Amino acid sequence: MGKLRKIAGLAAGAVAMGAAAMVVAPATADAAPVPCGRKVAACIDLSANRAWLMDAGQVTYGGVPITSGRPGYETPVGTYKVIWKDIDHWSKPYNGPMPYSVFFTDSGIAFHEGSLSELSHGCIHLSHAAAVKFFNVLQPGETVAVQP
Template identity: 65%
Template sequence: MGKLRVAVAAGMLGAAGMLALPVVAQAAPGVPCSAAAAACIDLSANTSWLMSNGNVTYGGVPITTGKPGYETPPGTFHVTYKDIDHWSNAYDAPMPYSVFFTDTGIAFHEGSLSQQSHGCVHLSQAAAQTYYNALHPGDVVEVVP
């Protein structure tokens, strides 16, 4: 009975007086991210989606991610900045339509869909342009293993 009193004290009773448990918002079926994600990356399926309020707005699209030793990190991140014409000094390579979402330089960008990256998420040119236009600093990016 002690736990019920805590629930009542915390205001967790619904309109019918029944215990109302918090609901975790789920995304569209088949998408492994939460409804909070603006972009979802499924590393095991090599697929990504753009989302709004748990609904898919674009995708799934094919992606390539980090090769061994340069794995794309799983977790929840936020878009930090965008650069339409970024050049990687570290790898002496272009990264068109870059949307950065980690503090270690990991980004969505146009790149090869047949070769793995140094941690970034490669998209086709059309998908990279769409992601660049749709995502904004602060948007949530979820990366699932």
């Protein structure tokens, strides 16, 4: 019932304020500070377990929850370029699926759909919705920043 009230309240607010006033930000945007510069297309904050899509220093999506590399498989910190993408990649070393992969290191580190409760072998795990969004938005050559 609480969700229904929230939806009804949002609809009533939209009618009262006008539809144009309701277009403010993506539903997943949050107020956490983004630790990356203006020239990145994607920003990862490993200590906050969050990632964002960016355009000219402005958040276009996120921060979304992530999981990253477990001990011994830490996600490398630094600035990278998107190298390639594979919508249905299969990891040969770990014998498992990596749907919606966006690779940004030569060693195989990627954003991809994965568990948000288990740490990875270095990749950035995203929810299904976030993985689809990152896959559709990020293009080869765009910059990814990984902050500690």
